[in-house]
Amino acid sequence: MxxxxxxxxxxxxxxxxxxxxxxxxxxxxxxxxxxxxxxxxxxxxxxxxxxxxxxxxxxxxxxxxxxxxxxxxxxxxxxGELEVPDADGPQGWRAAVGGSAYSLRSMALRHPWVASVLGQVGLVHLGPNVMRMSDRMLAVFEAAGFPPEETDQAMSTLVAYVIGMATSEAAYLSLIARSGKDERELMESLRPSAEQAVRDHPRLREGHVAQRGKDPQQLREANFDYGLQRVLDGLEARLGRKDG
Incomplete structure (x- = not known):
């Protein structure tokens, strides 16, 4: 057409x-x-x-x-797979937004091709499932106390963080799948090369040593949650500055 x-x-x-x-x-x-x-x-x-x-x-x-x-x-x-919990008033918005973020991340990891096509074709935002999800998320930010003109910006900030993190994570998981190894096996096989690479970089070496032996999936989830909580911290701080 x-x-x-x-x-x-x-x-x-x-x-x-x-x-x-x-x-x-x-x-x-x-x-x-x-x-x-x-x-x-x-x-x-x-x-x-x-x-x-x-x-x-x-x-x-x-x-x-x-x-x-x-x-x-x-x-x-x-x-259509996304779940957006209801916010139980102003006190429940953070848990609801966090639940929505985790649901979006899970969807993007189940379908790693999604992030590569968002914003590149047509009018994706007019799809009924996308609109339903967006409307429910806007309701959560509204319940939190964000003014109507700011709810869309708050939602866009959250989605941008989740999609950005999930894109990198999905690419990493695709690499693992192509290797024929599970995540632990791949990390262990790369350990000697990684240790050699960070040898002359003390801060990187310290971080590498601190992560040795830890479950890589749990590390990924902790990294995602750290960034998510900081985004929510910023949004929460913003609720106290609606005049600017």
Missing amino acids: PPTDENPIPSVWTRPRRQREQLSREQIVSEAVKLLDAEGIEALSMRRLGTRLGAGATSLYRHVANKDELIELVVDEVY
Whole structure:
């Protein structure tokens, strides 16, 4: 669908949905998510997806105009997995926001291709699951006491932190998967090289020694939580400075 003055950005969310009996949009999206999870964004093509569905690419084009529209749909699909707890008044906002952050991180690690496509195609923010999640998170920040004009900024700050951390973490976990080792085995195999590399850097060496023998998954989770708590500290401090 080419851009027009009324529709300047082509998007699956800005045109009527076709209703077909033999192959549904839901089937297409479900299979696309499986393909992406198994093989990554580079493997996704309309032809490849059509083959997996036992249909020609032409059948898919009746539901989505191009690959970008398909990506809009799969992103919205996985956002449907998020859980945003309710805030029990102003005192419960921090736990609710923290729970939302952990849910978003978990989703991004289950679907490591997500971070690479956010903001790059179409109008992802218009997807029903993305909008539902955003509205619930805005309600939590509103319950916390943020003024209406600041709730979106607070939410965007949180999401940016989570997606940034999850992107690096997902890339690291993909490296581990390609190595054929589990995380502990890979870290142990790299230990001699790491110790050699930090030998002339005392601060790095001290940190490396402090982490020796610790569960790498627990270290990753602790690093994520440290940054999350500092973001929440900053937002909490902001609640006392609504005038500026």
